[in-house]
Amino acid sequence: MRDTLHEILDTKKMLERIYKAQTLMDAACKALGRQINIMEVCGTHTVAIFRNGIRSILPGRLKLLSGPGCPVCVTDQGYIDIVLQLADRDDCLIATYGDMIRVPGKGGSLETKQSSANVKVVLSSEDALQLAKDNPDKIVVFVAVGFETTAPATAVVVKEAAKETIDNFCILSGHKLVVPAMRALISEKNHNIDGFLCPGHVSVIIGYRSYAEIVERFSRPCVVAGFEPMQIIEGLGEICRQLAAGKAELKSVYTAVVTEQGNVTAQKIIAECFEPVDGYWRGLGEIEKSTLQLKDKYSRFDALKRFDITETQTEDTSGCRCGEVLCGLIEPQECALFGQSCTPQEPIGPCMVSSEGACAAWFKYGPERRRKQ
Amino acid sequence: MCLAIPARIVELEGDKAVVDAMGNRWKAKTTLLPEAKLGDLVLIHAGFAISLVDEEEAKETWRLIAEINDFNQTQNKVSG
Numbered sequence: 001m002r003d004t005l006h007e008i009l010d011t012k013k014m015l016e017r018i019y020k021a022q023t024l025m026d027a028a029c030k031a032l033g034r035q036i037n038i039m040e041v042c043g044t045h046t047v048a049i050f051r052n053g054i055r056s057i058l059p060g061r062l063k064l065l066s067g068p069g070c071p072v073c074v075t076d077q078g079y080i081d082i083v084l085q086l087a088d089r090d091d092c093l094i095a096t097y098g099d100m101i102r103v104p105g106k107g108g109s110l111e112t113k114q115s116s117a118n119v120k121v122v123l124s125s126e127d128a129l130q131l132a133k134d135n136p137d138k139i140v141v142f143v144a145v146g147f148e149t150t151a152p153a154t155a156v157v158v159k160e161a162a163k164e165t166i167d168n169f170c171i172l173s174g175h176k177l178v179v180p181a182m183r184a185l186i187s188e189k190n191h192n193i194d195g196f197l198c199p200g201h202v203s204v205i206i207g208y209r210s211y212a213e214i215v216e217r218f219s220r221p222c223v224v225a226g227f228e229p230m231q232i233i234e235g236l237g238e239i240c241r242q243l244a245a246g247k248a249e250l251k252s253v254y255t256a257v258v259t260e261q262g263n264v265t266a267q268k269i270i271a272e273c274f275e276p277v278d279g280y281w282r283g284l285g286e287i288e289k290s291t292l293q294l295k296d297k298y299s300r301f302d303a304l305k306r307f308d309i310t311e312t313q314t315e316d317t318s319g320c321r322c323g324e325v326l327c328g329l330i331e332p333q334e335c336a337l338f339g340q341s342c343t344p345q346e347p348i349g350p351c352m353v354s355s356e357g358a359c360a361a362w363f364k365y366g367p368e369r370r371r372k373q
Numbered sequence: 374m375c376l377a378i379p380a381r382i383v384e385l386e387g388d389k390a391v392v393d394a395m396g397n398r399w400k401a402k403t404t405l406l407p408e409a410k411l412g413d414l415v416l417i418h419a420g421f422a423i424s425l426v427d428e429e430e431a432k433e434t435w436r437l438i439a440e441i442n443d444f445n446q447t448q449n450k451v452s453g
Binding site: 044097123124125126127146149150152153156201204205228255256257258263265266269 | 407
């Protein structure tokens with residue numbers, strides 16, 4: 001049974017908060033006198049913004065750019081082809097999070113190979129380790145993709161595998177770091193970004209202090225928000241408040257779970273198992289110290305070393321413009337393939353495959369009506 | 374990939390937990406959150422608790438998820 005009065009008061013309060021945020025946005029647009037571009041870094045934010053129709057309440061001159069915060073989307077083709085190569089081996093079992101299985105590569109995707117029973121979808125890195133324990137005659141390769149939110153989970157099982165000597169377990173690390181990508185975007189690729197809406201759960205791990213460099217060195221507001229619509233709206237409002245005042249500050253509106261220092265236990269375990277190395281991101285190219293590689297102490301669990309594989313970057317000639325989408329340089333519908341040869345049913349690029357990809361979100365939720373200024 | 378859900382720890386032995394959200398129970402680890410205790414509300418991501426959660430915030434998330442479920446299950450008839 002719903003409490004109607006509670007609902008009415010709730011709604012009134014919510015509308016007041018939205019109106020307050022809109023006032024801040026309008027003030028920023030007026031103060032700057034031009035289009036304002038805010039990059040929402042995280043793929044989950046991209047989807048939440050669409051699902052909640054947030055663009056419909058934004059002023060016409062406030063543009064949201066989708067960023068590279070979709071780990072599947074920024075995983076380069078070379079990595080995907082290695083996974084597919086390993087999936088073909090009779091002595092391997094591939095353990096992967098679900099969102100990777102449809103990414104197309106040479107000779108298909110993991111999904112098309114799933115029928116050969118070499119590919120298992122797991123919800124947790126622990127499931128991947130258990131798979132290794134249950135299948136001693138196979139080598140389990142864990143497709144370790146994700147940002148700092150997910151890297152600690154991989155580190156935990158690598159440590160467990162070492163402790164319990166589970167030698168038939170290894171990981172193909174595709175873990176990437178968010179701040180180096182933000183730094184690369186703002187310093188080279190995209191000078192249009194006025195502020196960043198920072199990822200919620202990555203920030204749980206790294207702490208909002210991690211964005212200090214972006215604020216101080218590049219004078220861009222960095223505000224961490226959660227994924228509920230009010231969080232996003234108020235996060236954007238806060239960025240606009242700063243822009244109107246000519247300031248760049250570090251803030252978090254996701255006070256429920258994000259602290260300044262983050263989850264120190266998780267940070268320590270990442271540091272114990274991994275070191276940041278230069279890595280290649282789809283769309284962004286090579287970024288210094290942006291991907292995680294297992295330290296020498298744990299290198300026997302590194303699939304690249306186990307199978308003696310060298311990572312190569314393959315040039316994508318399909319006409320896919322995921323790279324530009326990921327940098328916020330174009331919107332998905334500007335890609336000639338969008339909705340034509342590239343659809344969620346038959347994706348060409350990972351931005352259409354991933355549940356958090358900008359192209360998939362644009363396709364699913366369609367064009368937004370903009371609030372008239 | 375940032376998907377995480379608030380859940381309550383209903384069983385805990387070492388770092389092995391069982392968590393409950395809206396009546397659904399599943400296994401999770403508290404390795405990354407050693408300060409977590411039985412009864413605590415925590416944020417679960419990919420099978421691991423990554424943060425403690427404020428009670429009111431958790432309820433709000435569950436309420437929103439339940440609303441989406443309700444919406445998905447009702448017959449949506451266009452009137453007029």
